[in-house]
Every structure is written in structure tokens, then in C-alpha cells.
Amino acid sequence: MATETQESPAISADDIKLAEKYKSDANEYFKKQDFNNAIDFYTKAIEKNPEVAIYYANRSFAYLKTECFGYALSDASKSVELDKTYVKGYYRRAAAHMSLGKFKEALKDYEYVTKVRPNDKDAKMKYSECNKIVKKIAFEKAIAVDDNKNIADTINLDAMTIENEYAGPELEDGKVTLQFMKDLMELYKKQGKLHRKYAYKILLDIKCYFMKQTTLVEIPIGDEHKFTVCGDIHGQFYDLMNIFEMNGLPSETNPYLFNGDFVDRGSFSVECIFTLFGFKLLYPNHFFMSRGNHESATMNQMYGFDGEVKSKYTAQMADLFTEVYNWLPLAHCLNKRVLVMHGGLFTRDDVTLDEIRKIDRNRQPPDEGPMCELLWSDPQPQNGRAPSKRGVGCQFGPDVTKTFLDLNKLDYIIRSHEVKNDGYEVAHNGLCITVFSAPNYCDTMGNKGAFITLKGSDMLPNFTTYEAVPHPNVKPMAYASSLLSLMC
Missing domain, CATH: 1.25.40.10 (Tetratricopeptide repeat domain)
Known part of the structure; x- marks a missing residue:
């Protein structure tokens, strides 16, 4: 035939x-x-x-x-x-x-x-x-024979001396205070550097704290209390300072959640991460941080954070950051009504909040499965699912979002992970909100940044948008040139 x-x-x-x-x-x-x-x-x-x-x-x-x-x-x-x-x-x-x-x-x-x-x-x-x-x-x-060996265990703070000429902020009895944070931010604005002893102490303390946290963190918000959610910062320290200028410094009455991708691309990532970790130590119950896809070793090697830490401090500290990032929570649930994660939803319809709670997060992100998808997935306008445009995670439609929310008795999700012209996007019939807080991303995209504020009484999102502010003449990805040259 x-x-x-x-x-x-x-x-x-x-x-x-x-x-x-x-x-x-x-x-x-x-x-x-x-x-x-x-x-x-x-x-x-x-x-x-x-x-x-x-x-x-x-x-x-x-x-x-x-x-x-x-x-x-x-x-x-x-x-x-x-x-x-x-x-x-x-x-x-x-x-x-x-x-x-x-x-x-x-x-x-x-x-x-x-x-x-x-x-x-x-x-x-x-x-x-x-x-x-x-x-x-x-x-x-x-x-790598001994998988249980921790960089944190090899660090001897007592052997680190504070030089007489150091004029930066100092921890008080080894603790972060509000005055320390204010002095640290002023130091960073002038392109100064925190002493390595205090930098290491912050990293060791924050690792201990995150190790005790759950993979999914529950955050209660009082009826009349304001809560702020920020998206990607990507090493744009001066824009981070602008957020605090507009919306107030973090405090017990002004809580924040930063939703991943604190570092990479922008060349002030060290300043961003120590500022955020400092506030987390100062207000542990009113300042929250989710892991993003850029809180991983491969991304940090590619997009600048690893090189920046080695330039400003040591290779040992770069490895310690990897250890700390492995313990960051993967998601936060606000008032049992709104789930916040960096990337998005899943290739399966039956993923529950309880399954997210049980994820073993102390590792590098895998190439598939719920942990990967929380960090990497993106929404799409059409129903169903599609292979990810990023090559990792998946793309999920409005029907997928609604099914997940109905199953878990949630109102909507907030995620970040994508540049948006206005700094935010409301999609999937209002059930999927993207917030991105790095304006003029990489000094080239021309986008606005945004953050979300909401009150516990109604949990309705309010959006504040803003333009980029000037920063010192250090180009984005200045510390990633050796690897990025391979991609030209």
C-alpha cells in the first residue's frame, strides 16, 4: 500500500x-x-x-x-x-x-x-x-567525601581581629541592633565594607536561625496591621534603600517579606544580602525571606554573586553563603489565605500545603519536582500547562491556579521571578500576582519596580510602583564577566 x-x-x-x-x-x-x-x-x-x-x-x-x-x-x-x-x-x-x-x-x-x-x-x-x-x-x-562537613564548623571568629583603623559599625555583644543596621546602611551607601568578623557572625547566626525554620512559614497578620511583600532585588542596593525610604524601615509594626532573588546580576549583592539578613536577625518574627532560584550555587557562579563575595571577602564565605541559602524557607502563607513563593505552581494538581511543608529543602535545587517548581515556574495566559520557557519548572495556566487554590482553601498566590514593565502584574482572573522590585533591571530594561502592601482584615493587594534611583558607577554583573563572556 x-x-x-x-x-x-x-x-x-x-x-x-x-x-x-x-x-x-x-x-x-x-x-x-x-x-x-x-x-x-x-x-x-x-x-x-x-x-x-x-x-x-x-x-x-x-x-x-x-x-x-x-x-x-x-x-x-x-x-x-x-x-x-x-x-x-x-x-x-x-x-x-x-x-x-x-x-x-x-x-x-x-x-x-x-x-x-x-x-x-x-x-x-x-x-x-x-x-x-x-x-x-x-x-x-x-x-567531596565527607558530605556532612559544614563550612560553618570551620570558622573561628575568635581568631579574627578588628583592626584599629576599622571605623564601621560593630555588633553589640555579638547582636544586631537597630543602630547597627542604620549605621550599616549608611556605610554601604558610601561604598564601605562591613568587617569580615561581623559579616561571618551574621552568616553563622542566620544559618542557625533558618535551620530551625519550617519549609513553609505561616505568617499571621492582624486586621489593621500593614504587611509588605517585595519581589526580586537582584543586588540593586540603592533601589532597596529607596523602598525603605518610601515604605519605612522594617520594624515590629512594619513587617516585610522579601520573595527571593536577593542577589546576582546587580553588583551590590553583598550589601543587599547583609542588610536583609541583618533585619531578619533584628526582627525574626516580623521580617521574612523566601528562597529564589538565584539562591543557588550554579546561579551564583554564573551571574556574579560568587565572584562578588570572593572579591569583597573570601572563597570560604562564598561557600558559607551556599550553606545558608540551602536553609531558606521555600514559601510563606499569609493569614492562611495567600501563598507566596518565588516561582510558581506545579506539574501536578494534587500538591498540598502539607506536601510543601515536608519538602527537604537543605540542598541545591533539583531539576524537577515541587521544590524546583516553587523556585522556577511561571504563569501563562492559556489554560493547562506547557514546558517552561526557562528550561526548568513549568508554565501553568489559570485553571491550574484555581485548582490549586480550591484544593488548599486559599484566596490567591503572590510570586516574583519575572520582570514586569509596571513592576507587577495581576493575572489568572486576579488569582496570580507577580511582584518584581528591581527597577530598570540590569540598568537596561527600563521597567518600574513595585511592592505590595495589604492589611489582615481584607488581604487585598495594594501596589506601589517606583523608578530606579542612581547608583555608583559599577555596572551590573561586574563580577560575572569571566563566565558571561562564554555566552556572547
Whole structure:
């Protein structure tokens, strides 16, 4: 019996011409760093002529810029599939793999480029750097015999002396006070540095505190009490100070929840995290912090925090931060009515609050499952679920949100994790709210920042938006250049 083969419809000369025009328009948007419009026009080019590898590779690069690493990987793979000799496709795929922390896969693509272009110095450099990372990871695994060994146990505060010339804030009897916090913030505004002894003490104390916390923290809010939820800060210390200027310093009568991604990208991440940890120690029952996807070793190595800590302090402190982050709570429930997590919901419909409470969080985020999804997932406008644009977690629709809320008797969810032009977005018929608190993200996005205030009596979200404020001339990701050079 004969079988029919499905042939692709012929692409007209007009379509080819129009596709090239769309690509040119997309390139112009890309140059202006308007990556969303660039993606739209590359998509139009692909719709008119889906057989051109460069369209996919270019859109892959734009997706990388918007942190849609899953889409970037898919497009790069498609460009290679269309043209197995298209070197830039392999570059883009390697960059996508790097972004997802898949260094071995990235190395294979860089290796291919060096073989077909043996005289390409840039390819050799990227292959060499990526190879170093792969070997370093393998070496660390090989020597990690004692999994129970804690960096915290190796730190001797008594051996650290306070030099006479140190003029910064000092802990009082080893404790954080309000005056210490005020002095610390002033020190940081002037680009000063907290003494390493006090920095280590804060980290050791905060680790002990978080170890006693539950994975899902319940937060009661009185009827007439105000509560503030902030989204991603991403190392933008001066914008963090602006939030406190507008909304008041944290206190027992002005509680806050910071919903993950305190660090990375912005080059004042050390200042942000010690400020937040300091307030957590000062007001443990009125200041809360959720883990984000950037509170992880791979993200910190890629996007700057690891390099910043090593530059301002030590490699040992960078490792201690990883230990501390492993103990951060994954979610908070406000008045038993609103669930707050960094990323979003799940690939299963039967996840309960009790299951979240039982998650073993003291580890690096896994590639799948509820812990991963709490940190990485994103909402989508259409019903159902889809593979994540980031390559990790999932995308979930309005029906998924409603099913989860009904099952767990909740009003709505608050999450962060995504840049929004107005600093926030209300989606899924008001049941899924995104808040993002880093304005003009990476000094390029032009977005506003926002925070949410609500009262216990009605739990209705009120939004405050704001523009970015000036900061010293240190560019975002200044400490991540050695790794990010592999993604250009």
C-alpha cells in the first residue's frame, strides 16, 4: 500500500523578502536592547520562512537576554538541525546550556566549533574556559567525601581581629541592633565594607536561625496591621534603600517579606544580602525571606554573586553563603489565605500545603519536582500547562491556579521571578500576582519596580510602583564577566 509524504508548502519570493525585512527590524530592536520586540519580529520572520537557521539562532540570543533559557536552547537546536555547518547555532546552544548550568553539554558544542574552526581564537578560549569549569566540578565531586562537613564548623571568629583603623559599625555583644543596621546602611551607601568578623557572625547566626525554620512559614497578620511583600532585588542596593525610604524601615509594626532573588546580576549583592539578613536577625518574627532560584550555587557562579563575595571577602564565605541559602524557607502563607513563593505552581494538581511543608529543602535545587517548581515556574495566559520557557519548572495556566487554590482553601498566590514593565502584574482572573522590585533591571530594561502592601482584615493587594534611583558607577554583573563572556 502506497503512503503519501507530506511536503512543506513552497515559500514564495515575497515571503522570503518579507522574512528578511522582519529579521532586519528584529536586529534593530535587538541593538536597542528591546529584546521582546526583537523576539516578536524574529518570530514573524520564521513564520514567513521557517527554513533559515539564522532566524532561530538570532531569536535564541534574544531569548537568552530575556532569561528564557528553555526557548533559547530549543531555537539554537533548531538552527543546528536546519544547518549542521552553522557555527553560530552551536555557539548559541552552548550559551543556552551554560545558562542552565549544563556545562558538559556546552563543552560538546564548543568542542565542535574548535574542530571546524581550528584557527578561531574566540572558540578556543570558550572551549578552554568551559573545560576548566567541567574539570573543576568533577574535581570538587571527587574530593567531596565527607558530605556532612559544614563550612560553618570551620570558622573561628575568635581568631579574627578588628583592626584599629576599622571605623564601621560593630555588633553589640555579638547582636544586631537597630543602630547597627542604620549605621550599616549608611556605610554601604558610601561604598564601605562591613568587617569580615561581623559579616561571618551574621552568616553563622542566620544559618542557625533558618535551620530551625519550617519549609513553609505561616505568617499571621492582624486586621489593621500593614504587611509588605517585595519581589526580586537582584543586588540593586540603592533601589532597596529607596523602598525603605518610601515604605519605612522594617520594624515590629512594619513587617516585610522579601520573595527571593536577593542577589546576582546587580553588583551590590553583598550589601543587599547583609542588610536583609541583618533585619531578619533584628526582627525574626516580623521580617521574612523566601528562597529564589538565584539562591543557588550554579546561579551564583554564573551571574556574579560568587565572584562578588570572593572579591569583597573570601572563597570560604562564598561557600558559607551556599550553606545558608540551602536553609531558606521555600514559601510563606499569609493569614492562611495567600501563598507566596518565588516561582510558581506545579506539574501536578494534587500538591498540598502539607506536601510543601515536608519538602527537604537543605540542598541545591533539583531539576524537577515541587521544590524546583516553587523556585522556577511561571504563569501563562492559556489554560493547562506547557514546558517552561526557562528550561526548568513549568508554565501553568489559570485553571491550574484555581485548582490549586480550591484544593488548599486559599484566596490567591503572590510570586516574583519575572520582570514586569509596571513592576507587577495581576493575572489568572486576579488569582496570580507577580511582584518584581528591581527597577530598570540590569540598568537596561527600563521597567518600574513595585511592592505590595495589604492589611489582615481584607488581604487585598495594594501596589506601589517606583523608578530606579542612581547608583555608583559599577555596572551590573561586574563580577560575572569571566563566565558571561562564554555566552556572547
